[in-house]
Amino acid sequence: MDRMKLNAHPRLNLTAGIASVTVASILVALKLWALAETGALSVAASLADSALDLMISAAGLAAIAYAARPPDDDHRFGHSSAEDLAALGQALFITVSSVVIAVAALRRLALPDDGRIEAEGAGIAVMLISVALTMGLVLWQGHVARQTGNRVVQADRLHYLGDLIPNLGAIVALIASSRFGLPQVDSVVALLAAAILLRGALRIGRGAWDALMDRSADPGTIAGIENIVAGWPGVHGHHDLKTRTSGSRLFVNLHIELDGTQTLDQAHGIAAGLKRAILExxxxxxxIIHKDPLR
Structure with a gap:
């Protein structure tokens, strides 16, 4: 995949981002109503997850909208670090939500008469609608990702695929309460959902922190770049390979060793070809590639 393909259909990418925000907004509204009607903690867990989805989707839409914006005089490396700052806020939000849900679930398990699930049918209907909307969004995002190769859309799609689990879990909990008189299932599902949310918070927070601290790219990416450089015609060696990530961007800086007797035009051609290969x-x-004469 090359950069032209990545930005070939900006409007198509925007439709995926707008669809994601729209679906997340609808789900938050529906689940707020369902929570008020049922009082089910599993619905609360699903609501927290959808609220997180709305935040992530909004950030993703902003990232897509500003993807083609060039660096300015005050931000020579672009504005991608804003994604990492937003991710830290999202991680904090998930952590607080998961703790609140877990405490409420444990309290309800200890005091089974404290809080009863009501209007299970309405809750089940809302969760079924949530599953249908989420599946439709995932299908559209998959189509857009295949057409454009946009990584923001791909990541958002994977996130919504994971959201199907707590939605289905909430349906199971409501059915167990309605048909079998087992409201405890609601608390168990809520605990599992809280654990999933907390795990996601740690993963998102760690990735954002690493990026803000200019941590190097993962070893696989570094090895891949080194393999490209090592096999490139005219390059006799390389050193001082430095990488860092910022949001969805990867910054690469390296020095290559070239024959010092060749012309500047020849040296430039080798470096330009190598840069294109890395970008591909x-x-x-x-x-950024620095050209050093072979010693």
Whole structure:
């Protein structure tokens, strides 16, 4: 995939982002009503997850909208670090939500008469609608991702695929309460959902922190870049390979060793070809190559 393909259909990418925000907004509204009607903690867990989805989808839409915006005089490397700052806020939101849900679930398990699930049918209907809307969104995002290769859309799609689990869990809990008189299932499902949310918070927070601290790219990416450089014609060696991530961007800085007797035009051609090869393998990269004479 090359950079042209990545940005070939900006409007198509925007439709995926707008659809994601729209679906998340509808789900938050529906689940707020369902929570008020049922009082089910599993619905509360699903509501918290949908609220997180809305935040992530909004950030993703902003990232898509500003993807083609060039760096300005005050931000020479672009504005992608804003994604990492937003991710830290999202991680905090998930952590607080998961703790609140877990405490409420444990309290209800200890005091089974404290809080009863009501209007299970309405809750089940809302959750079924949620599953249907989520599946429709995932299908559309998959279509857009295949057409454009946009990584923001791909990541958002994977997130919504994971959201189907707590939605289905809430349906199971409501059915267990309605048909079998087992309201405890609601608390168990809520605990599991809280654990999933907390795990996601740790993952998102760690990734955002690493990016803000200019941590190097993952070892696989570094090895991949080194393999491209090592096999490139005219390059006799390389050193000082430095990488860092910022949001969805990958910054690469390296020195290559070239024959010092060749012309500047020849040296430039080798470096330009190498840069294109790295960008083809890593379309989100920003690559700077320094040319040093072979000693």
């Amino acid at each position: 393998a890593y379309p989100q990269a920003d690559v």
